[in-house]
Amino acid sequence: MILLAAISFLWSSSPILQAKRPNIVFILADDAGYSDVSCYGGEIATPHLDALADGGLRFTQFYNTARCWPTRAALMTGFYAQQVHRDALPKLGGGGRGVRQSWAKLIPAYLKPHGYRSYHSGKWHIDGNVLDAGFDRSYRVNNQGNFFTDKGNLVDDVPVKVPADETGYYTTTATADHAIDCLKDHQTNFAEQPFFHYIAFISPHFPLHALPEDIERYRDRYLDGWDAMRAQRFAKQQQLGLLNTTLSALEPDVGPPYAFPEAIKELGPGEIDRPLPWDQLTEEQKRFQATKMAIHAAMVDRMDQEIGRVVEQLRAMGELDNTLLFYASDNGASAEIMIRNGGHDPHAEPGSAATYLCLGPGFSSACNTPFRRHKTWVHEGGISTPLIVHWPDGIADRGQLRHTPSHVIDILPTILDVTNIKIADGDDSQERPELPGKSLVAAFKDDVTVERDALWWLHDGNRAIRIDDWKLVAAQGEPWELYDMKTDRAESNNLVSKMPEKAEALEAQWNASLEQFSELVKKTSEKPNAKKQKSKR
Template identity: 90%
Template structure:
């Protein structure tokens, strides 16, 4: 009798344990990445563009106020997906060592799906790639790879599961932002049908609002005259809203009329006509033709962000219909700040075609880019705050008790991989495959999902196209290419307006030494692995 009772108690205990939250399915993970979207483009970060779906995710989740990227598209994607600084994995250049958009990762620099797959996850990719290697080779089960980044209105050049698409000659009705969401939704539906018992990781990388400024006519129409008051007024309005939201304790940065695009294409400026201007001078100094041209470009940018939000809403609706939204840890961020670039690529620019149509090639430029990056200085490619600051919205009802709150800890895309592994309870085995891999530089943000705590770390580090920076605590040392260091106290000066380097030279020297030490460390790693890769290639030829 006693033995029978003990057996029954043990069985009940086992069943209760099996039903406990600790034994539940690991969370689904969705990471949504925008391209060239500024810090204040989303409504809940100060913008006037209609982004109700992202705003709703923030209202029911968290907003990080000091989250950073790498200031450029491909380094950010490498850092996000590997958990390492792009320079550590050959995906951004180091002095005299190369690396960058054509760099090849080391074998130990695995992507997120490769860590998740042994734990039952299926992984999906929809949108831009811009990482070395094929998508499916990196652990993804399905992919829609948008390689055509010069025309939003055709599927030509894109791939499905690493196979080039065959596009009909009479192709109509295509728009890449919608197609990216369509593929994501298709993957989610298929997952529900065939793999409902497994968790999933979905990386959705929209190209919007990257140039060329291409948008649907009905979306452009909503914003056509919205920006005729100019970038000065837009910056002031966005900053006022940011203050009301309690996002930032800073001043508004000053416009820098002397700072134009990061790369000069003077012939493109001429071809674009008299309405183009490549400096963010005060709005009242522009001609009427320039005002209309610039306001139209901003209207198209806004239309692209608006449409992206609409498509994100469709993805969220699909998660909700599956009963998976509450169980899904969802992130939204941008790969760099808004872009000051002005160029003409791909099919060229027809000045007589409707702005925003496939025959046009327009870029936002430094005036409205400055406004999209409100309240910060500079743009994409620079490592001042305007180039590296991004919204981070995190939504996860099952894992986040707080709703609509802010998180102030400084954090970076290198933190996403350790955060995902932490919340998914994934331990990386210590075996032969991990011996050569250095320690991850990022930190798990899991604690910040629970409370507004500061994640302790030594520093965050940047280098891109000669622009360099380091942040330790609230101190930031930063320099544009070929320019001297500047020192800022970001506790009250995220706008980087008051350079303290002459008042605090010792603080600057300490940060510079720290920046150089990390440069040396990353260079040593890159040189070692480059030498090893070269040796393997030589041996393979023998």
């Protein structure tokens, strides 16, 4: 008994022993489609992500929230974004400018009391300042309109001083540079402590900006069009055993989620805002669209290269085996077409700083193969993401698939599980609801289904619920559709008229969750997170 007590004391008091808890790295892409990574069916070169998948696991039914800021809120708080004011509820507000309640803490707040240091590199898009949320260091990419300048970004919540000559700057590389610098500093000064690192690339979000040498590798790759690309990716997915479904049909009447007709005119005759059959496009349209896809591919390729550098740094530190590393995307590929920030120069080289191009619905559909719709919709194309999990010390069954439905709300419970950290009671414990997500640790060991009541979505009037293999979904202003996810994740065979009772039961559950979230927000809306206030730093 004395020996056990001594061991217990050492575990709780020794930084060295505490450091045996795994490091956590979460890498988040922005607007990457389900099949953009090679090991999920794509033709883009992603050898570093493929290697992580070979040494870890690929989840085939992992979900986000269909949009950037609600996904980041759900990921970092463990709650649905609607629960924490970060996505809108009917008549209750919330969204990209919503303010979290005081109990809606981010991941670092749970880890810091147990010796973890936390780092952030890349996009933020969460309310409040980064260091106030518990991070020790941050590189915040606020400038999402020009990949070739550091202007507008922040280091440790302080605006950067941009040098007169920024030649050689590229946001994706700068994000990895900061991450690597944090890791090197950690190894030098805090090696006895575990770390959490949140690396949020803005690639491949529009504007389509990429390095010329990266674009060159894909310049003529997509001239066969999105029809051929979808067929090729789907065939590869079938070969990989990823999915049991058909390939969804293109929807030529579904364009961008938000109309900017003036932008279409300004972009010229090569632009097209509908996914028409490729053979109906003019030669000018084919070249313009294929060039945009080449830039998108170049952005994904470069992100993979930078991820490789981060992984190599972890390996050089001797920490890769003891690091639980995740990769996912914040939503599906985007059908949006717009011109913002510095505008678009049609005479400039495509992909350069003077241009402002967006992928659009044709190749977005191909990037989301085999699913329907895009970012902002809660059909599978908008909410499905790869999830690669790599952890040599904790995952023995490597290179395998995991088919359990899962969601970004599951990441915090999973982290708490692997670190053996309990959510401590505090002054706000009476207000804080139970985390809605589930730990995925059981699925690390075997291809099991993690039991849960439901997964739920609402964004911009698009709504859905999934219970077991049944999904009820509706686009804004449209009636409910019912699909069997076991055989039809392409959402091709609407069963709502054949199974009205099933649809009604799922609708009732969707409404019950909506009411529950609304009551929570009403009860806690008078206590916004004080950390939203201007930092005193």
